[in-house]
Amino acid sequence: KAGVTQTPRYLIKTRGQQVTLSCSPISGHRSVSWYQQTPGQGLQFLFEYFSETQRNKGNFPGRFSGRQFSNSRSEMNVSTLELGDSALYLCASSGMTGGSEKLFFGSGTQLSVL
């Protein structure tokens, strides 16, 4: 079974631009979560989608948004990029419906904002 796939692997953007990151979950998994990882703040939860609906949202500004498609693939978007948005963005999927189950992570998209 293929793992969680994230594209692109690396991105370089400038302040003020917007960016879209893509995530394909493990086949059959319906829950997709996004996390931001930085050296200063560690791993922080952004949001979770399940069956195309946002089920949970972390404490991030509205510039961060996401969506999930009917095939469970997910995208996250960051608008009006700031220098502090430079981070590793990780996607994780889970096969269980009720939550509180192990998450499988992709390798992430490394975003650099200049």
Added chain:
Amino acid sequence: GESVGLHLPTLSVQEGDNSIINCAYSNSASDYFIWYKQESGKGPQFIIDIRSNMDKRQGQRVTVLLNKTVKHLSLQIAATQPGDSAVYFCAENIGNAGNMLTFGGGTRLMVKP
């Protein structure tokens, strides 16, 4: 767990020794806990999990201990190998909150050959 910022605690062990990595979690309502291993350039990799109705769970060369009284979690790695060198994170989840994990700041494990 709370993020410890730029400086990760480091545990240095000799190959073949046992390693113990500790984690203090923050929410007494958390009922599911996971340990992840992250190598450079990769995403976190699942190691072992435990639910709050248990206090110990064993896997292959790994054991997780949960002490709900003091909100403490530990990961024990037996016969540590160079391939175990990585950053280890504990994570907690509240049962009715979907898959929303709160991660600890991480511990770097260095295995000396």
